[in-house]
Each structure stands twice: as C-alpha cells, then as structure tokens.
Amino acid sequence: xxxxxxxxxxxxxxxxxxxxxxxxxxxxxxxxxxxxxxxxxxxxxxxxxxxxxxxxxxxxxxxxxxxxxxxxxxxxxxxxxxxxxxxxxxxxxxxxxxxxxxxxxxxxxxxxxxxxxxxxxxxxxxxxxxxxxxxxxxxxxxxxxxxxxxxxxxxxxxxxxxxxxxxxxxxxxxxxxxxxxxxxxxxxxxxxxxxxxxxxxxxxxxxxxxxxxxxxxxxxxxxxxxxxxxxxxxxxxxxxxxxxxxxxxxxxxxxxxxxxxxxxxxxxxxxxxxxxxxxxxxxxxxxxxxxxxxxxxxxxxxxxxxxxxxxxxxxxxxxxxxxxxxxxxxxxxxxxxxxxxxxxxxxxxxxxxxxxxxxxxxxxxxxxxxxxxxxxxxxxxxxxxxxxxxx
Amino acid sequence: xxxxxxxxxxxxxxxxxxxxxxxxxxxxxxxxxxxxxxxxxxxxxxxxxxxxxxxxxxxxxxxxxxxxxxxxxxxxxxxxxxxxxxxxxxxxxxxxxxxxxxxxxxxxxxxxxxxxxxxxxxxxxxxxxxxxxxxxxxxxxxxxxxxxxxxxxxxxxxxxxxxxxxxxxxxxxxxxxxxxxxxxxxxxxxxxxxxxxxxxxxxxxxxxxxxxxxxxxxxxxxxxxxxxxxxxxxxxxxxxxxxxxxxxxxxxxxxxx
Numbered sequence: 089x090x091x092x093x094x095x096x097x098x099x100x101x102x103x104x105x106x107x108x109x110x111x112x113x114x115x116x117x118x119x120x121x122x123x124x125x126x127x128x129x130x131x132x133x134x135x136x137x138x139x140x141x142x143x144x145x146x147x148x149x150x151x152x153x154x155x156x157x158x159x160x161x162x163x164x165x166x167x168x169x170x171x172x173x174x175x176x177x178x179x180x181x182x183x184x185x186x187x188x189x190x191x192x193x194x195x196x197x198x199x200x201x202x203x204x205x206x207x208x209x210x211x212x213x214x215x216x217x218x219x220x221x222x223x224x225x226x227x228x229x230x231x232x233x234x235x236x237x238x239x240x241x242x243x244x245x246x247x248x249x250x251x252x253x254x255x256x257x258x259x260x261x262x263x264x265x266x267x268x269x270x271x272x273x274x275x276x277x278x279x280x281x282x283x284x285x286x287x288x289x290x291x292x293x294x295x296x297x298x299x300x301x302x303x304x305x306x307x308x309x310x311x312x313x314x315x316x317x318x319x320x321x322x323x324x325x326x327x328x329x330x331x332x333x334x335x336x337x338x339x340x341x342x343x344x345x346x347x348x349x350x351x352x353x354x355x356x357x358x359x360x361x362x363x364x365x366x367x368x369x370x371x372x373x374x375x376x377x378x379x380x381x382x383x384x385x386x387x388x389x390x391x392x393x394x395x396x397x398x399x400x401x402x403x404x405x406x407x408x409x410x411x412x413x414x415x416x417x418x419x420x421x422x423x424x425x426x427x428x429x430x431x432x433x434x435x436x437x438x439x440x441x442x443x444x445x446x447x448x449x450x451x452x453x454x455x456x457x458x459x460x461x462x463x464x465x466x467x468x469x470x471x472x473x474x475x476x477x478x479x
Numbered sequence: 480x481x482x483x484x485x486x487x488x489x490x491x492x493x494x495x496x497x498x499x500x501x502x503x504x505x506x507x508x509x510x511x512x513x514x515x516x517x518x519x520x521x522x523x524x525x526x527x528x529x530x531x532x533x534x535x536x537x538x539x540x541x542x543x544x545x546x547x548x549x550x551x552x553x554x555x556x557x558x559x560x561x562x563x564x565x566x567x568x569x570x571x572x573x574x575x576x577x578x579x580x581x582x583x584x585x586x587x588x589x590x591x592x593x594x595x596x597x598x599x600x601x602x603x604x605x606x607x608x609x610x611x612x613x614x615x616x617x618x619x620x621x622x623x624x625x626x627x628x629x630x631x632x633x634x635x636x637x638x639x640x641x642x643x644x645x646x647x648x649x650x651x652x653x654x655x656x657x658x659x660x661x662x663x664x665x666x667x668x669x670x671x672x673x674x675x676x677x678x679x680x681x682x683x684x685x686x687x688x689x690x691x692x693x694x695x696x697x698x699x700x701x702x703x704x705x706x707x708x709x710x711x712x713x714x715x716x717x718x719x720x721x722x723x724x725x726x727x728x729x730x731x732x733x734x735x736x
C-alpha cells in the first residue's frame with residue numbers, strides 16, 4: 089500500500105462525490121442550498137470537478153490496463169464504459185420524454201400555448217428520438233453525459249498519445265481550446281440553431297489535462313513542480329475569484345452590496361469554458377493537491393464515507409441525482425417553495441443518494457466475495473481505483 | 480377640455496358598440512368590473528421602482544402626446560385572451576389614460592410569437608423606431624429559455640437592443656417571463672431570469688417583475704386555470720393580462736415622477 093501509484097486515492101472519490109451532490113443541488117432551481125455550492129462561490133462549478141476527475145481516473149484505470157493487457161483490451165474497456173454511459177443517457181432521456189409529454193398533454197393554460205411549446209419535438213418524434221440517440225438532442229440537464237461519452241470515445245487516442253509523449257496530447261488539445269476561445273467555434277445540435285451546451289471542443293482540454301495528470305501519477309510523479317511559486321500563485325488566484333464571485337452572489341440577493349468587477353467580467357462563458365472559469369479551477373486543483381494528502385485522515389472518517397461511496401459509484405449516483413433534482417423541483421413547484429420544504433427536499437435527495445451508493449457498494453462487495461469461502465474478507469475495500477462503475 | 484370630452488364620447492361609443500354587438504361581452508364587462516375591485520394585488524416590494532424614465536417624464540410634464548411601443552412575443556400579442564383589446568399593451572394604455580387624463584397616450588402592440596431576443600432586435604428598425612416612441616416596453620426571454628439559446632447570446636442580444644433604443648434618446652423598460660407552475664419543471668428559466676435582471680441592472684433599466692408577480696398570483700391561487708372549464712380559460716387569461724397592464728401602468732407612473 090505504500091506505493092502511491094497503486095493505492096486508492098480517496099481524494100478523487102471524495103471530491104467527485106461532493107461534485108455529484110452539488111450537481112443535484114444546483115439542478116433544483118431557486119434552491120436556497122445552491123448559495124453554498126461551488127457555483128455560488130467560484131467562477132466554475134461542479135461540472136469542472138466532475139469532468140476533470142473523470143479524465144484523471146480514466147488515465148489511471150485505463151492506463152494501467154494498457155500496460156497490463158495491451159492496447160486492444162484497454163480500448164475495448166474504454167468503449168465498454170462509453171457504452172454504459174450511453175445507455176444511462178438514453179434511460180434519462182426516456183424519463184425526460186415522460187415528464188414533458190405528461191406536462192404537455194395535461195397543460196390547461198392558454199397563455200403559454202404559443203410560446204411555451206415545450207413539447208415541440210413531439211411534433212416530429214421520429215426525428216427527435218433519432219437525434220437523441222445521436223446525442224444531438226440534449227434537453228436541459230441532459231447535456232453533460234454526451235460530453236463525457238464523447239470524451240471516452242476519443243480517449244483511446246489520448247491514451248496512446250500520452251504513452252508516446254504527453255506533449256503529443258497536450259499541444260493539440262491546448263491549440264484547439266485556444267482556437268475555440270478566439271473564434272468562438274461551437275458544435276451544432278438539434279433542433280436547428282442549438283449548440284452543444286458543453287462545447288466538447290473547449291471542454292476536452294479540461295478532460296485531457298485531468299488525464300495527463302493521471303498519467304503522470306502512474307509514471308510515479310506525485311508532486312507538483314516549483315511548490316514555492318505555484319502554491320502562493322494558486323492561492324492568490326483562487327481567493328481573488330472566490331471573493332469576486334461571493335460579492336456577486338451577495339449582490340444578487342441584496343442589491344445594495346456591490347458586485348466587484350461585475351461590469352467587466354460578467355457573463356463568464358460556461359459553454360466554451362472561459363479561461364476565467366478554467367484558471368481558478370486549476371488553482372483549486374493545485375491547492376487541493378498540495379494541501380490535502382491522499383492519506384489525509386478525514387477521507388477515511390465516517391463523515392466522509394457517504395461522499396466517498398457516492399464518488400465511487402459516480403455514474404449511478406449522477407443519474408439518480410438528475411432524476412431526484414427533477415422530482416425535487418416538481419415537489420417545490422407543486423407544494424410551494426418555502427425554505428423548510430426546500431431543505432427537506434435537499435436532505436431527502438442527498439439521503440437517497442447516500443443510501444443508494446451504500447447499497448451499490450455493498451452489492452459489489454458481496455458480488456466479489458469468493459463463493460464457498462465465507463471466512464475470507466473481500467479485497468474490495470483496498471482494491472484498485474475504479475472509474476466509479478461496476479466492472 | 481374639449482379634447483377630453485370628445486375622447487370620452489368616443490370611448491363610450493366604442494364600448495356600447497361592443498356591448499351591443501356581442502352579448503358575451505356584457506358578461507365579460509361585469510366580470511371585469513368585479514375583477515377591477517380586487518385590484519390585482521401584489522406585495523409592495525414587487526412594486527418598488529428605483530429607475531427613472533426621464534424622456535417619458537418630460538413628455539408627460541409637457542402634456543405632449545406619448546407613444547409607447549410594446550414589443551415582445553405571444554404574451555404581448557395576447558392571442559390567448561381572444562382579441563388585441565384584451566392583451567396587456569391595450570390594458571396598459573387604458574390604465575395610463577386614467578393616471579394621465581390630459582395626455583393622449585397610445586400603446587402600439589408589436590408582439591410576434593416565438594421570437595428570440597436577437598430576432599426581436601432585428602425588428603426594432605422596422606417595428607419600433609418608425610412609431611416614434613418615447614418609451615419602449617420590451618417583453619422578452621421566453622423563447623430564448625424555451626429554445627435553450629446560449630445565455631451569452633441572450634445577454635448580448637439584450638445589450639444590443641438596449642443600446643439601440645437608448646442611443647436614440649428613447650426610454651426603455653424590460654418585462655421578464657411569464658410564470659407557470661407546470662412549465663417551470665421542464666424549462667429552466669432561472670438562468671435567463673438572472674441574466675435578464677443583471678443586464679438590466681448594469682444598464683440601469685427597469686425590469687417589470689412579471690415572473691415574480693405571476694408566481695405570487697399562482698401561489699395565492701388567484702387565477703387557477705386547472706379548475707375552470709376550457710371556454711373560461713380565455714377569460715381568465717384576459718384577467719391576467721389586465722392585471723399586468725394595470726401594474727405596469729403603476730410602475731411607469733412611479734418611474735416617470
């Protein structure tokens with residue numbers, strides 16, 4: 089367990105678990121708890137954490153497969169994972185269709201007939217469903233999985249490139265990111281005029297940089313260069329962005345409070361992953377990497393356990409969070425959005441996520457236990473880092 | 480004085496013509512009268528107006544004719560209520576006429592359903608400017624949210640529109656989205672609402688908080704579309720538009736003081 093390249097890095101699970109909880113909270117509109125998530129306190133939000141850690145763990149898991157079992161096997165494993173994500177996405181889309189068709193057919197208010205035609209796509213279901221299967225139709229909140237799927241589909245190329253030389257991957261990725269920032273390129277989606285909300289041409293850079301750091305970890309590099317420079321720089325950037333965003337959030341609630349640099353900096357482009365989001369996020373990564381060691385005791389505490397478990401079952405918990413936030417929003421719009429009810433909805437949703445993660449973890453543990461040899465403890469708890477899904 | 484007398488006779492003539500011609504309207508007139516008494520009540524904080532409309536205020540002070548253009552989408556057109564007279568721009572004109580009886584005020588309805596903010600800005604040159612308005616009421620954001628247009632495109636469209644109107648020495652105010660309980664679960668309005676209010680704030684433009692008001696009315700169960708027969712719904716929509724028109728008139732009066 090002393091070799092840092094093979095022991096499980098609970099930080100990845102923990103922070104991915106936190107990101108999943110934040111995604112659930114942020115997806116309930118006008119939710120009081122969303123004032124306490126990354127979205128309210130930084131220029132970036134949980135989406136960056138999720139994509140970055142996904143890139144990092146992909147490099148850890150499949151990089152090792154590549155070394156152990158060869159390129160073909162590693163590629164097959166990556167594509168299998170992409171397929172699982174795809175099936176999950178189609179499942180979420182079915183739930184979305186059910187929700188929208190129900191709303192559209194029970195809708196009685198003529199004031200919205202012309203403009204609020206939420207079910208427009210039901211006019212041409214043959215095309216809408218096809219576009220959804222092609223990941224081109226991305227209703228609200230169903231936009232991050234298509235990005236993740238696409239990232240995994242191209243990941244074998246990233247993986248082989250990194251094996252040769254990290255710069256082979258970093259340079260084209262950074263060049264593409266810069267081109268998008270300068271020219272504002274986007275990827276068209278369905279219906280006409282729409283674009284991918286998470287522009288893959290920009291967000292690939294975050295995934296790839298995560299993967300490069302994961303790759304460096306496999307190669308035995310566990311610390312960042314020039315700690316004396318990089319740490320204070322990251323601290324200054326992160327704190328500055330934090331204070332500015334905090335002032336905006338307070339200003340949004342209480343107008344008399346000034347929003348610092350609001351006129352100059354707002355709005356910060358999320359679709360194209362503006363450098364204003366990216367740089368403070370990397371600053372946070374540096375701070376966490378340097379100040380939270382993988383063996384930090386709190387990561388193994390009972391309090392952190394539910395979050396770690398959520399992070400380890402990230403696909404299931406992500407999908408569950410999307411469904412629960414839609415359900416929570418529905419409850420709040422039906423029964424009024426008083427603060428106690430908001431809190432109850434949040435607490436119930438997070439509890440369901442925790443319990444589900446616990447249940448999946450238990451099931452996997454039992455599943456891996458060798459048959460007919462009851463007395464032996466399973467190795468799962470100290471096993472390899474997983475990318476968060478059952479193998 | 481003669482002008483007012485003339486206007487009143489004309490208004491009476493039009494009203495009696497309508498009442499005589501369409502028996503259904505009498506019922507509606509009665510309903511509207513009853514409705515007028517409860518006054519579309521909202522909490523006082525929703526009626527706080529800190530931004531001024533200086534050009535409009537000068538016109539009103541000089542008692543010169545006032546042209547207002549209401550540009551927007553389907554809820555400006557007002558088809559849901561059945562006729563343009565029942566849409567909010569006309570209700571606004573009637574309410575303003577009561578507040579400023581000695582100023583001739585016209586509100587022109589330039590609603591076109593299902594247009595994004597950008598598309599509306601494209602209409603300014605043909606639909607808004609030739610009307611020579613002193614105030615533009617710009618109702619927007621619904622189509623952008625329904626179609627999931629990028630928030631950055633939405634904000635830059637708003638900015639372009641506000642600049643175009645302001646640069647011509649015309650006052651502008653914005654009206655945000657309609658609220659509906661059931662669509663709120665499938666359309667993400669929050670990002671667009673936040674963006675619209677923030678652009679308005681940065682440009683010192685007043686936003687009429689239609690979303691908040693309609694949500695308040697919905698929570699108070701004032702206009703319940705689920706519990707009325709299908710043919711009653713247009714009448715209910717007319718009442719909502721009437722409330723919007725009155726409240727907007729109050730807000731404009733505050734901003735033009």
